[in-house]
Amino acid sequence: MAFHRHTGPGSYTVGTMSERFDCHYCRDPLQGKKYVQKEGRHCCVKCFEKFCANTCIECKKPIGADSKELHFKNRYWHDDCFRCFKCSTSLVNEPFMLRENNKVWCSNCTAAADAPRCKGCFKPIIAGDQNVEYKKMVWHKDCFTCSQCKQVIGSGSFFPKGDDFFCVSCHEHKFAKTCAKCKNPITSGGLTYQEQPWHSECFICSNCKKQLGGKRFTAVEDQFYCVDCYKECVAKKCAGCKNPITGFGRGTSVVNYEDESWHDYCFKCTKCARGLANKRFVCHNGKIYCAECPKRL
Numbered sequence: 001m002a003f004h005r006h007t008g009p010g011s012y013t014v015g016t017m018s019e020r021f022d023c024h025y026c027r028d029p030l031q032g033k034k035y036v037q038k039e040g041r042h043c044c045v046k047c048f049e050k051f052c053a054n055t056c057i058e059c060k061k062p063i064g065a066d067s068k069e070l071h072f073k074n075r076y077w078h079d080d081c082f083r084c085f086k087c088s089t090s091l092v093n094e095p096f097m098l099r100e101n102n103k104v105w106c107s108n109c110t111a112a113a114d115a116p117r118c119k120g121c122f123k124p125i126i127a128g129d130q131n132v133e134y135k136k137m138v139w140h141k142d143c144f145t146c147s148q149c150k151q152v153i154g155s156g157s158f159f160p161k162g163d164d165f166f167c168v169s170c171h172e173h174k175f176a177k178t179c180a181k182c183k184n185p186i187t188s189g190g191l192t193y194q195e196q197p198w199h200s201e202c203f204i205c206s207n208c209k210k211q212l213g214g215k216r217f218t219a220v221e222d223q224f225y226c227v228d229c230y231k232e233c234v235a236k237k238c239a240g241c242k243n244p245i246t247g248f249g250r251g252t253s254v255v256n257y258e259d260e261s262w263h264d265y266c267f268k269c270t271k272c273a274r275g276l277a278n279k280r281f282v283c284h285n286g287k288i289y290c291a292e293c294p295k296r297l
Contacts, residue, residue, distance in 0.1 A: 023047055036065050056081050057102050075102060084109055118143050134160070146170050157188070205229050218246070240266030253277065257288075269293055 021030045025047040036048040043052065045065050053062035054069065058081035063069045068079035070092065082091050085103035097110045105113070115124035118131075120143030125131050130141035132155060141154045147164035159171040166174065168187055176185035177197040189200050191213045200213045207229035218230045225234055227246065235244035239260040253264035255277055264277040269290040282289045 025051055034065070058082070072098065077104075086113070120144065134165075148174060207233055236261045238263045238266050240268070257283070 084106040086109035148170035231244035
């Protein structure tokens with residue numbers, strides 16, 4: 001009795017019967033005929049395909065005793081049906097992925113399907129492709145173009161506006177604000193003061209020329225001063241402590257009387273040192289007193 005064995009789930013043996021046996025199903029004699037032995041039972045080829053054969057998950061037909069069978073996770077294919085769902089390449093002895101609806105995919109089609117899609121051409125961006133990413137969106141480098149002039153921006157500078165992207169030149173002509181000082185377009189960065197746009201390099205201290213963006217400063221008429229220059233060059237000196245009155249930090253309130261100014265905490269009685277800010281006071285011989293002390297002089 002000659003035979004060969006099919007291995008895997010639900011394995012069976014195919015051979016030619018040399019002894020007296022009948023088919024388990026149709027009871028036809030099997031002597032001298034090809035038969036199949038499965039789970040201890042002998043059956044003819046016809047009954048095997050009718051009652052015992054696995055069904056190909058792709059073509060839905062039984063996998064006959066003479067066919068080559070492939071199996072994976074309790075799923076079965078004819079070897080000729082085991083092809084990539086997308087490109088139809090045979091996957092026998094090739095890497096594959098079982099995806100939705102029991103379809104098998106080759107590694108190339110799997111990579112393409114799982115790859116991010118270009119926002120421009122909607123084709124997959126494969127590993128190794130040059131690309132541009134912005135806010136969870138991605139483009140092929142050559143698909144990332146200016147919405148105005150259609151030139152490739154690629155990895156260059158750009159300006160987003162809603163769903164559009166503009167190269168530096170087009171943005172400058174179409175949208176850029178004009179600096180309040182130099183009157184030239186602001187193409188990048190910049191800042192706003194009193195609803196007017198400035199280049200960062202134009203918004204500077206009038207005295208030392210240091211940039212003031214993000215720093216404390218004081219505006220005097222049309223001039224801007226950093227804290228140090230304002231103290232040294234512009235701020236009034238306190239008639240009490242002789243230090244500049246900057247309006248920063250402690251003593252932001254100022255007391256003015258005739259031609260002199262004081263920090264609010266420096267404006268106090270010459271005799272008893274009582275603070276006089278927002279209180280009645282008396283000026284006697286050029287000095288400041290509370291209402292009571294002049295009576296004791």
